Amino acid sequence: MNFDYTGYILCEQALALCHYLDTHQDEWSLVDKAVLEIGAGTGLLSIVAALLGGWVTATDLPEVLNNTRVNLCRNTRGCCRHPPQVAALSWSHDLEHTYPSSVYRYDYVLAADVVYHHDFLDELLATMKHFCRPGTTLIWANKVRLESDLVFTENFHKAFHTSILAEDGDMKIFMATCGEGKDEELENAYLLGQVEEEPTKEEELKHKDDELHGALQEKESDELEAESRDEEEEKSETDSDEEEDSERSSALKDDGAEDKTDERKDKNTKEEMCVKEKWAPSILYSTTKDIYNYVGEDIVIYESIDSYGAMMWPAALALCSFLENNWHTFDLREKEVLELGAGTGLVAIVASLLGASVTATDLPEMLSNLQANVMRNTRGRCRHLPKVAALSWSHDLEHTYPSSVYRYDYVLAADVVYHHDFRDELLATMKHFCRPGTTLIWANKVRLESDLVFTENFHKAFHTRLLSEDGDMKIFMGTSREGGDITD
Structure with missing residues (x-):
C-alpha cells in the first residue's frame, strides 16, 4: 500500500462493503456477473468481487492504477473464475466516447x-448515471463526514431508485437502480450518444501498453533502490569482525529455528498481520517479498505486476526442491544451463547455487524484475554469475540462438504451459x-485438458521419463530423439 495519494489509502467503507458482499452472497450473487468498480483505489473491493466470481473491471485515475494492478494480480491470480481487469476512468470525462453505453454494460456497479x-461530486453522479443502466444494480458504501456529503446523498436519491442495505x-x-423517468433529458442524451464509435483494438492495445510501460518503469525503480540497499547491507556484514559474525549467526539460528518449518518449505516466510475491523472480522496482508530456502541459502524474491511470468508458480518450487534433493543424479x-520462461528467477538462482x-x-x-x-x-554466492537474456519462443531462433553456437547441458522449464x-x-x-x-527437465501442474494435449506432444517430440509425481504436479525429463538413447 502506498500513502502518498488519496486513492492509495484503504478506507473503512471499502471494508464495510467487502464484508457485506461476503456475508450476503445468496442475496447478491456476483458469480459470472459483469462488475465495475468506480474509484477502486487499493483494489480490495475489486479483489473480493473477483473472488466471489465476478467479471470485474477496477477503475481509477491513471496515476493510481499501478498500485491497483499490483494488488489485484497478487491476490487473484489462480484464485478466480475471471481475472480482473484494470482500466483508467476520469469521472464524467468524455464517457460516451471512452465507455459507450451501447457497448459497456454491467450487472453491478x-x-x-x-x-x-468535493470538487467533483457532480462528475461522480454523472458517472454513476452513465453506468447504471436499466438492469444494473449500483451498490455504494459511504460514511458521512461533511454537510456536502448530505447534499450528494440527496441528489443520489433523486437520480436513482434507492434503498438502504445496511446501516451503522x-x-x-x-x-x-436506474431512475427511469427521473431525468428524461439526460436519458435522451445517452440515447443520442450511442452512435459514438467503439474504441478500436489498436487504441485499446496502445492504452494498455502505455499503462504497463509506466508500471514497469515504477517497478524497476523500486527494484534498483532495493538492490542498492542490499549492497550496503552486504558491505556492512563483510566489514564486521569474526566475533560479531559468529554471535549474529548464532542468534539467527536460534530465532529462525521455528521459521524453517514445513510451511516455509512449501511456500515462503511471509510476515502477516491481522487487522481487526467491525465490518470485516479479519483481513490479512503481507510484505511484498517472499523468502525461500534452498541449498542452505535464503533466497529473497520480489514478484512484479505481470499477470503470469512475474509471479511465483508452484511448479517452480517443485523443480527447485527436486534439483536440490537429486543433485547427485543431476549434477x-x-x-551450461538454460531456463525457459524464468519469470521471477527462482529456478535459475537455485541452479546457479548448485554450481551451474x-x-x-x-x-x-520481464527482464527488469528477473535481473x-x-x-x-x-x-558473491555462486561459482558462475548467471546471465539474463530475452527470448521470444520460436521467434527467429536459428538467427538469435544458432544451434551451432548455443549448446546447453540442461534446459529447465517450470510452469511454462500457462499461455495456451x-x-x-x-x-x-x-x-x-x-x-x-x-537433458530437458520440465515441471508442470495440470490445470486444463489442453495441458494434456501439450504433454502428449511433448512425449512424441522427445525420449521422455517421469522423474517425479505428486498428484497433478509432474516433473519430466526429455532428451533428443536424434541421439537414439531411448529413455521412455
Missing part, C-alpha cells in the same frame, strides 16, 4: 468512499535447444 473529493451510525450502504556443477553456469530467459518486459532477483541472490496460444511455439523452442547431449 460498486463504489466505496468515493465522496472524498454514519456508515451506510445504498442500493440503487549441475560446471554445466545459467542463462535465464524470458520476454523483454534484480537474480543479482541480489547470486552475487503459444504451445506450439513453446514445443518448437524446446526442440531447438534440446540437442543430442542435452
